Amino acid sequence: MDRIRKSLCVSLASCIIMALSACGGGSSGPPQSGTQVAGNWQFAMQNPPGNSFTGGLQGGFLLQKNGSLIGQVTFSITASGSALACNSGTATITGTVSGQTVNLTAVVGTLASDGTPTTQTITLSSGTISSDNSTIQNGTYALTPGYANVNGQILPCGTAQDAGSWGAASVPPLSGAFQGFFHSVSGNNTFHNQDFPVSGSFIQGDNIGASSATITGTLVFKDPVSLLNDYPCLTTASVNGQISGSSVVLQIFISSGLDVGQIGGIQTFAPVTFDNTQSGYVLHNVGKGSNGNGYAVVSTKACPGGSLTNPGDGGNLCLAFGNSTACTQPVMLSPVSLTFFPQLLGSVPTTQPITLTNTDPSGAPLSGLSLKFSGNDSDMFYQNGGADFNGLPNFTVVTTGQVNDCTTLAPLGSSFDLPGPPNNSCTITISFSPQQSCPWLPFGSLPTGLPPAKCPGLFNPNVAVGSSLVFAGLTVNSPSSVDGDKTFFLPVGGIGLSALVPSTPELDFGSEDLGESSQAQTLSLINQGATSVQILPPADISASCNIANVLQSKPFILPHPPQSGQVPGLVVIASGAAATVQPAPPPSVPTVEYYCDIPNSNGGAASFQISSDTCSGTTLAPQQTCSLQIAYAPQPDYVPFLDTQKGLDYFLELNTVGDIDSGRFPVELKANAPGPLRMSPGAGLDFGTLLKGSTSTPLTITLSNDAKDNLTANFTAKSMQGADYIETDNCPFTLSPGSSCTLTFTFTPSISGFDTGTFTITYNTVENQQYGLTQYIRLRGTGQ
Numbered sequence: 001m002d003r004i005r006k007s008l009c010v011s012l013a014s015c016i017i018m019a020l021s022a023c024g025g026g027s028s029g030p031p032q033s034g035t036q037v038a039g040n041w042q043f044a045m046q047n048p049p050g051n052s053f054t055g056g057l058q059g060g061f062l063l064q065k066n067g068s069l070i071g072q073v074t075f076s077i078t079a080s081g082s083a084l085a086c087n088s089g090t091a092t093i094t095g096t097v098s099g100q101t102v103n104l105t106a107v108v109g110t111l112a113s114d115g116t117p118t119t120q121t122i123t124l125s126s127g128t129i130s131s132d133n134s135t136i137q138n139g140t141y142a143l144t145p146g147y148a149n150v151n152g153q154i155l156p157c158g159t160a161q162d163a164g165s166w167g168a169a170s171v172p173p174l175s176g177a178f179q180g181f182f183h184s185v186s187g188n189n190t191f192h193n194q195d196f197p198v199s200g201s202f203i204q205g206d207n208i209g210a211s212s213a214t215i216t217g218t219l220v221f222k223d224p225v226s227l228l229n230d231y232p233c234l235t236t237a238s239v240n241g242q243i244s245g246s247s248v249v250l251q252i253f254i255s256s257g258l259d260v261g262q263i264g265g266i267q268t269f270a271p272v273t274f275d276n277t278q279s280g281y282v283l284h285n286v287g288k289g290s291n292g293n294g295y296a297v298v299s300t301k302a303c304p305g306g307s308l309t310n311p312g313d314g315g316n317l318c319l320a321f322g323n324s325t326a327c328t329q330p331v332m333l334s335p336v337s338l339t340f341f342p343q344l345l346g347s348v349p350t351t352q353p354i355t356l357t358n359t360d361p362s363g364a365p366l367s368g369l370s371l372k373f374s375g376n377d378s379d380m381f382y383q384n385g386g387a388d389f390n391g392l393p394n395f396t397v398v399t400t401g402q403v404n405d406c407t408t409l410a411p412l413g414s415s416f417d418l419p420g421p422p423n424n425s426c427t428i429t430i431s432f433s434p435q436q437s438c439p440w441l442p443f444g445s446l447p448t449g450l451p452p453a454k455c456p457g458l459f460n461p462n463v464a465v466g467s468s469l470v471f472a473g474l475t476v477n478s479p480s481s482v483d484g485d486k487t488f489f490l491p492v493g494g495i496g497l498s499a500l501v502p503s504t505p506e507l508d509f510g511s512e513d514l515g516e517s518s519q520a521q522t523l524s525l526i527n528q529g530a531t532s533v534q535i536l537p538p539a540d541i542s543a544s545c546n547i548a549n550v551l552q553s554k555p556f557i558l559p560h561p562p563q564s565g566q567v568p569g570l571v572v573i574a575s576g577a578a579a580t581v582q583p584a585p586p587p588s589v590p591t592v593e594y595y596c597d598i599p600n601s602n603g604g605a606a607s608f609q610i611s612s613d614t615c616s617g618t619t620l621a622p623q624q625t626c627s628l629q630i631a632y633a634p635q636p637d638y639v640p641f642l643d644t645q646k647g648l649d650y651f652l653e654l655n656t657v658g659d660i661d662s663g664r665f666p667v668e669l670k671a672n673a674p675g676p677l678r679m680s681p682g683a684g685l686d687f688g689t690l691l692k693g694s695t696s697t698p699l700t701i702t703l704s705n706d707a708k709d710n711l712t713a714n715f716t717a718k719s720m721q722g723a724d725y726i727e728t729d730n731c732p733f734t735l736s737p738g739s740s741c742t743l744t745f746t747f748t749p750s751i752s753g754f755d756t757g758t759f760t761i762t763y764n765t766v767e768n769q770q771y772g773l774t775q776y777i778r779l780r781g782t783g784q
Contacts, residue, residue: 036133037097038064039207040171042245043073043124045141046163053086054078056141057106057122059245060093061170063209074244075108075122079155086148086157087120088229089176090211095124102127110146115154120146124166131298136168138639171663172281173204174243174274178328180283181298182221183483184315191303191313193475193489194232195329196336197224198319204243212244217784219252223336225355230336233303233313239263247271248283252299260302263317272317280322293391316483325361331369331478333490333590340432340494344529349433351398354474354490356406356426356634363420368479370415371428374398375470395472395492398429405429414784426710428474434496499529500620502667506682508778510633511647513709517633519672519681520611523667524627527620534619607635607648608669609734632671647673647776672775676737677708677767680776686748687781701777703731703761704740712736712766722757724750736780756780 034075045056060073062224076088087110095104101123110120120143127139141164145182146157179199185189202217217239220230229235234254241263243248247272250263263285264270266356303312306443330545333356343350362755375397399407406426412417418426426718476487503524512518527533612629620626648671672683678701687696713735723748731741749755757779 001476004124015587016167017143035097035100035129036064037062037102037129037136040071040173040213040243040245041136042299043166043168044173045166046164047166048158048650053158054161056166057091057093057124059092060211061092061207061209061213061244061249062095063207064097065643067096067184068503069093069097069102069104071095071209071746073106074211075106077157079150079157086150086155087146090710091122092257097129098132099130102129102139108146110157111148111154113145113147113154115147115149118146120144120158127166127168129143134170140164152184159562161366169246169276171243171261171274171278174202174248174281174283175204175322176321176585176629177201178283178319178321180317181482181483182315183329183485184313185485186314191232191315193485193487194336194491195333196221198317199224200319201765202239206647212242215239215241215243215248215250223334225334233299234260235267235661236630237302243274244271244272248274252297252302254302255339258301261298261300261312276497277324277326279326280320280326282321282324282326283317283319284327285317300513306336316485318482327482328359328361329482329488330358330360330366330480331476331488332487333474333476337490338492340492342495342497343434343500344430345434346588346657347433347530349431351431353373354428354430358418358420358424358426358478360420363424365420366418366479368415368689369418372410372411372475372477373430374475392433392435394432394434394496396431396433398431400427400429402427405467420675430472430474430492432494433622434494461484497532499527499531500525501528504667504686504776504780506668506670506684506752506778506780508682509669510679511672511675511677511775512632513674513706514634514636516584517609517631518671521630521682522627526625530622532619532621598636607633607671609633624708630669632669634671634674647671670776670778673773675763675773676706676711676713676764677735677761677775678704678706679775680704683776685745685777686776689782689784690747690749690753692783694748696781698744700744700745701743702740703729703735703743705737710737712765714759714766716762716772717760717762719760719762720757721760722779724748724755724781724783725757725759727759743766743777743778745779749781751782754780755783 001344040058040059040061043057047054049226055076055078056693058074059078060071060339072091073093074089075091077086079086087108089108091106091108093104093106094279095102095105103123104127105124106122108120112118112599122140122141122143124139127136127155129136134597139445143158143160143162145159148157153724172630177199178201179197180197181195183195184193186192189606198219198221200214200218201222204216205216205465219234221229221234221236221240223230236251236255238255239250240253241248248263251259252261252263254260263272264281272283274283285624297313297317299312301312313477322325334357338352338354340350340352347535356369356371360366368573376689397407397412399405401408404423404426406416406428409418409426413617418424455732471491474490476488478488480486481488487710503522503526509518609631610628611631612627614627615628618626670683672679678755683701685699685701687699690696705711713729715733715735717726718729727743729741729743735741743759745759747757759777759779761775761777763773763775765773
């Protein structure tokens with residue numbers, strides 16, 4: 001029964017308490033008085049003079065009963081002239097300890113010279129254990145011959161003539177609290193060169209004489225100053241793995257139990273190392289490659305952009321136990337990232353400080369530090385370059401003139417020295433004055449669906465959900481680093497709020513035939529700013545919107561306007577003052593990328609028609625509104641561009657000119673694919689904002705079969721994507737021409753924030769035998 005219980009304790013990571021209280025065998029705790037060999041050992045065997053093999057016994061655990069020793073070790077033997085291991089695995093080891101002398105014997109499976117199975121004996125003799133029981137030194141080894149089939153060749157894995165010296169080092173239990181860092185060196189630009197503090201604790205299972213012992217514990221990614229989590233992949237995580245000698249292999253799990261990565265190799269599950277230092281012990285993978293990035297923490301499913309096959313992040317890890325300072329980076333940036341609160345364009349700039357501290361444990365000055373601040377130009381809003389923005393920065397580094405101002409020590413880009421304690425820190429002050437905005441919803445809320453490509457800030461990999469629309473970064477180049485990566489990056493972000501805000505991010509229309517028009521839907525704009533806003537009248541852009549551009553999805557570039565009113569747009573003006581316009585930049589700077597969404601490609605009528613417009617040419621005072629009436633009326637030239645499953649998907653954009661970008665936002669216009677079914681009042685419902693857990697008032701859509709099409713619709717499927725929405729209807733299996741039914745929807749938000757759903761209707765038409773036709777109803781709401 002004891003044997004069964006021990007086995008359970010080794011195999012189950014959740015059995016920590018049972019392992020500590022019930023598992024038998026020798027202890028892996030601190031060495032006791034007298035000669036103690038019980039515990040975890042890392043072996044080293046000197047290669048024989050003839051180099052007939054390399055490697056040998058590696059790490060494992062020994063149990064001690066009086067003068068007898070027993071346990072298991074891992075081994076790996078590489079044949080001479082080959083890079084491949086000719087024999088590896090786990091071996092039982094026995095031996096004796098008498099006084100300070102240790103003798104051990106391991107028997108491993110191998111091949112004879114004719115290729116038949118046999119055994120190989122490795123004898124470790126006359127090792128001397130140190131008085132503190134921490135090392136075994138000056139032993140000699142011998143072995144019987146062994147062979148292996150390597151790529152079809154029988155090669156020796158050590159011969160009877162081989163002999164040499166051996167030693168071993170005691171590896172303490174990997175238990176207790178730790179602190180350290182994870183320095184991202186992956187190709188993922190989201191986290192590249194950021195240095196994240198890590199803390200937590202591990203517990204090592206009892207020594208039962210196996211080749212490894214279990215390790216369980218926690219990882220906590222928390223800034224030691226702000227006490228906030230700053231790592232987008234993980235907040236807290238549990239680990240489960242094993243230790244053998246100084247080699248440690250650990251898997252990382254999130255609270256749901258999902259395996260999100262490992263502490264080990266990026267491509268293969270390679271071990272990291274648990275080493276002794278002068279004042280404690282260190283678990284690390286630093287210094288393994290040219291830049292210290294041979295191994296890494298890999299978080300796949302937990303990171304934005306990560307997947308089962310593509311690592312979300314990887315980098316260098318260093319965790320220090322006891323009093324070790326080996327994992328203290330020489331520089332620290334606090335906070336780990338900087339986010340500004342949302343603020344209106346044109347408002348008074350706000351500032352926040354970043355503290356750069358010399359944390360070198362020696363207390364010596366850091367010589368040769370330099371700072372670089374980048375990504376703060378508002379012209380970088382478009383991924384392809386170019387904009388009609390003023391080119392002013394969203395973020396700037398402000399020189400305060402204070403003694404502790406880093407830029408007082410040296411301008412950006414120049415090297416400077418940072419003294420040790422007590423004056424071992426300086427401050428970089430960042431100012432945020434947003435020059436652009438692209439909100440999909442008021443106040444920068446982010447929907448689950450991707451916004452259009454005109455708003456790259458919303459889904460740029462540097463921008464987390466609910467975080468910045470515009471971003472920058474501070475880079476510190478250090479003269480030294482524990483892991484060899486001397487670059488430390490701190491992202492800076494903030495949300496610029498438009499003065500004008502649309503009433504909805506999307507207008508959804510049902511199917512219509514050529515020559516028909518839907519009911520008009522209303523789009524309202526409100527001025528949430530503190531000053532009046534002038535909305536410029538539209539300009540004629542049909543000449544540039546030719547059929548070739550539409551077919552090839554090529555944007556055309558409007559020249560930057562020399563004066564107001566030459567392109568559609570908005571401009572902020574002071575109350576009672578005339579509109580002000582910045583001088584035009586050089587002609588080489590493009591202004592607006594526009595994909596001919598609204599006008600017909602041949603200059604004719606548009607498929608989405610604005611029937612009423614109280615906005616163009618209007619000046620809105622603060623909190624004043626205007627509106628547009630938009631209907632869907634499909635045109636002949638647009639039929640070839642219909643997605644036969646999803647219909648049309650365009651964007652109405654208002655673009656700005658002038659000294660401030662007062663509002664650059666898209667409103668998506670969607671229409672269902674052709675078919676006989678019609679929807680009233682439209683193909684979308686907006687439930688507004690509800691408290692989490694509360695249920696909305698039911699909203700309805702009337703579904704009718706257009707009598708002019710004279711087609712019978714047979715429903716084959718109805719499906720809801722979005723767990724917070726419920727649909728009921730009185731629709732029969734068959735909807736004949738001219739008849740209608742009602743679909744009713746309710747919304748019960750389970751999350752905070754924007755919450756979407758899509759109801760899909762699949763049907764066939766009887767008379768013309770069209771199958772798999774679809775219509776969509778798009779649902780929107782916000783949980784609070």
